[in-house]
Amino acid sequence: MPYHPLKFEYITHTFAAMANKPSIPKGTRDFLPVQSLKRKFIFDTAQSVFQKYGYQPIETPAMENLETLTGKYGEEGDKLIYKILSPVNYPSDLLDKIKLDPQQLSLISAESDKERSHFLGNYVENGEHAKNKGREILSELSNRALRYDLTVPFARFVVQNQNELSFPFKRYQIQPVWRADRPQKGRYREFYQCDVDVIGSDSLLNEAELLSIIDDVFVKLGLPDIVIRLNNRKILSGIAQASGLREHFTEMTIAIDKLDKIGVEGVKKEMIERGLPANGVKKALDHISRKAKPENLLRMLSGSLTGVEDAQRGVEEMRATLAALPTSLQEKVTIDLTLARGLNYYTGAIIEVGHAKFPSSICGGGRYDDLTGIFGLKGMSGVGVSFGADRIYDLMEELNIFPDSMGDQSTMMFVNFGANEAIKSMELARQLREAGYAAEVYPDAVKMAKQMKYANARGFKYVGLLGSKEIEENRITVKDMRSGEHNEVELKHLVEFVFDQSQNHD
């Protein structure tokens, strides 16, 4: 890649303009080392589980063609897509240019000679036409956009690279996405998604496998006590049919999605206000608010919805999924018929994971048939879940369950007593690194107090003191930063000493 270093003169020129403290856009974040390490811990944990189940990583570009994204997230979603401007011009400059000289503009914005002559050929010096031309060019200039989620890019990826993939294709993807949502607590404009999906297989074993993955990831993160809520669109659809609400399916699901917020009475009221027949509403809510152990609930549903084909299929799908789970995992799964999660999208299983100590879901997903149809590849069913890495981070912070080792990756710092001592210390540091420890020499021969302050702030386990006298005597003083103890160690035994000490500590 090309290196474009800073230019000094520009730095100087803009200094005046930058007198204010610098900042970052609303809804975005810097991550300090400790935060970054904790985030990496979450990503690495998830990734190691995904890989054990045979899922493979892919990466897609942050920039997609605008047409790839537009129209996929509903009207509301479309408004939240960040568009990228080709860097040739500011729109404010363009305003003038279009008025003054559209010909010049097309010359600037065209990317190749061919495009350029195309623009010129079509150019007619007519006010209205020029305006339209300008508009066309402007839309050319913003024909790229930032990824809004990982699902649509994944569908695009599968279609575009279908000849390189073996199906069923099991992939995971951990990358940032961007949404122009109004920033608020826990909601960011730039955040990571951590998605795991299978595409090209209808088997319900995939649903079971994903539930196992969810369980494994949260156990490894130190969150074994999750609650997995499971639903199936086909059951909901069957309930609507059986209650005479077939034509009101969308309204019904929008309303029941609010059940935990506004209660059964609230949902009932809303549905009736929306014009749903009171009779059907009552029937549907009777079905939906049922609670029982999965096995019993499924038996009840199957009995009370006899003859409703959709419902029976949904019940069968759920049974098969649950049957493929180990017993320990079955206990974490509850069937929640109120779970809708953007139902127009899912076509089978709907999955959501929660935790008693967290107000919103920390993972969710489901089955969506014909995922790649939008991009011209039919008959590819997909099922997947997305881990809410930022929420999981917040929850783990709140519970204070990140491993202790997170902050102090660094084993030993050598105090810098001057050029010669430092060079000798660098040799020792090298030996420690080769043995697998993180070690560093303080770069400047400044006051001891300053060096020790740094060692404390960084959380080193040991500080090595190698002065000229020690070098003469082939030994080093090692201070244990936890106990405060000092040890004299022969230089050739330093690695061994650190090894023994860390064995004793752990």
Add this chain to the structure above:
Amino acid sequence: MPYHPLKFEYITHTFAAMANKPSIPKGTRDFLPVQSLKRKFIFDTAQSVFQKYGYQPIETPAMENLETLTGKYGEEGDKLIYKILSPVNYPSDLLDKIKLDPQQLSLISAESDKERSHFLGNYVENGEHAKNKGREILSELSNRALRYDLTVPFARFVVQNQNELSFPFKRYQIQPVWRADRPQKGRYREFYQCDVDVIGSDSLLNEAELLSIIDDVFVKLGLPDIVIRLNNRKILSGIAQASGLREHFTEMTIAIDKLDKIGVEGVKKEMIERGLPANGVKKALDHISRKAKPENLLRMLSGSLTGVEDAQRGVEEMRATLAALPTSLQEKVTIDLTLARGLNYYTGAIIEVGHAKFPSSICGGGRYDDLTGIFGLKGMSGVGVSFGADRIYDLMEELNIFPDSMGDQSTMMFVNFGANEAIKSMELARQLREAGYAAEVYPDAVKMAKQMKYANARGFKYVGLLGSKEIEENRITVKDMRSGEHNEVELKHLVEFVFDQSQNHD
């Protein structure tokens, strides 16, 4: 994070428009699993070395405020910055809106009630004013931009978070950057940088440490035969002074940067054409084209540039840096006085790493005093290098030196003979995963040939065949995919069997 699922109706609506094969923007790339794994290998290798030297990860947002980036990369660089448009409007819509109803526009684009009333208060229904207002709003709408490199965001980060950091602050950062460069072979519009820097220390031990890091990273990647070229801006500056070219320093360095392309005569010609005194040009080129072992070269320079303070300091800095290196590394370092690398930026050491089998540099960097001055924090000297991950990838592919284990992370696939067999196989897969192996059950009970084709494509080491007969007899047939051999294994000994086999193979 909020989940915004696809909406089915929109999918259907846009299907017609998407009949063409989907694509991604020019200069961006998708990464397939094997490519992603190889990229991860490079990043993980670099990261593990950085951490051993006590460098800590940080992350900054992809989006920065435009003013943070503008003016930092020279006029040319500024043109390559991708600006982001707030997603409220298309610029093409704006054209109309500004003409028709700027009041409405300000209402749409304002983010809060306060901003909204501010806009309204200032609004005067006057053609010219409305146009200016519109322009102002447009510039508001594109006041964010995509990160162009990691250095400027790092400087911004240090200033903004200075109270949270311990100095010297040693950080690494592995994130993508975006540049609207004309795409060509090996040059992308979205690519990763992998930067490692120390800030807040003038010590030359940092330069030595970075050279050690470079060596360690490339040795671990399987590229021990790199060539590290080293220069120092102070020496170049001293040579310019001694040759009477003090006022032509920039022209001189721009010209000598081309030495390997156009040769000494070419450089000479260019400098004279640019109006540099022929006498001085000869003198400077005599100094610069000297080649010798580092020690000898430094002695010669020191002798021939007596009294030129800058040059003497540069020689001293280089000596101190080299002295702090282990002998094995000293041998990989050559002094190259023609190395300039954006000299207006670096103030001390200049570092560039090459490989005989690759045409361009694969890593580079240097010392830049006062890195954070632009953001109001004075006196912070920084030194760092950036690894060209994409180029290193290309080189490693060309040399075919990625580890074999890269593709086949997956140990065992179980053939799916039906629901019952699959559930039993899932139990075995779970046992293998617990023992650290990647294992999966083929999700669909389709034809054996199809399942085996998948197993081959994915590169599994073993395929497990667990039919109803095998289940009855508590055993499984294991096919070794490399030897073609079949083994009958008792179910309770499967993990042990896989362990023994993999020991024998490795």
